[in-house]
Amino acid sequence: MTENLKQEIKALIIESLDLEDVEVSDINDSAALFGDDDDGLNLDSIDALELGLAIKKKYDVKLDANSAETKKHFYSVDTLADFVANNRGE
Numbered sequence: 001m002t003e004n005l006k007q008e009i010k011a012l013i014i015e016s017l018d019l020e021d022v023e024v025s026d027i028n029d030s031a032a033l034f035g036d037d038d039d040g041l042n043l044d045s046i047d048a049l050e051l052g053l054a055i056k057k058k059y060d061v062k063l064d065a066n067s068a069e070t071k072k073h074f075y076s077v078d079t080l081a082d083f084v085a086n087n088r089g090e
Contacts, residue, residue: 006081009055013077016054017047029077040076048074055080061087 010024013033022041031039034048043051051074052063061084064070073083 002085005085006077009077009080009084012054012058013041013051016050017043027077029081031076033074033076033080055084059084059087060089 006029007024010027013019013027014022014024019041027041028039031041033041033051034043036042049065052065052070055061056063073079
């Protein structure tokens with residue numbers, strides 16, 4: 001998995017969720033994107049929907065919104081990048 005993909009995903013998170021005070025370098029690759037992780041972004045379920053749509057559109061991946069498997073992929077930038085790298089354009 002490339003560092004480029006992680007940077008792309010971070011930029012997509014910032015752009016799709018209008019995170020004005022967040023820079024790509026502020027996002028920790030392994031921190032939880034959702035919930036109350038001190039290192040994470042503390043995103044909520046609305047953010048999850050918006051981010052899911054943005055990922056689906058940009059990388060042409062299939063997502064099942066109600067799947068526990070999908071929730072695992074959205075844990076961090078690392079897990080999201082792994083998922084995208086393995087499921088692009090299927």
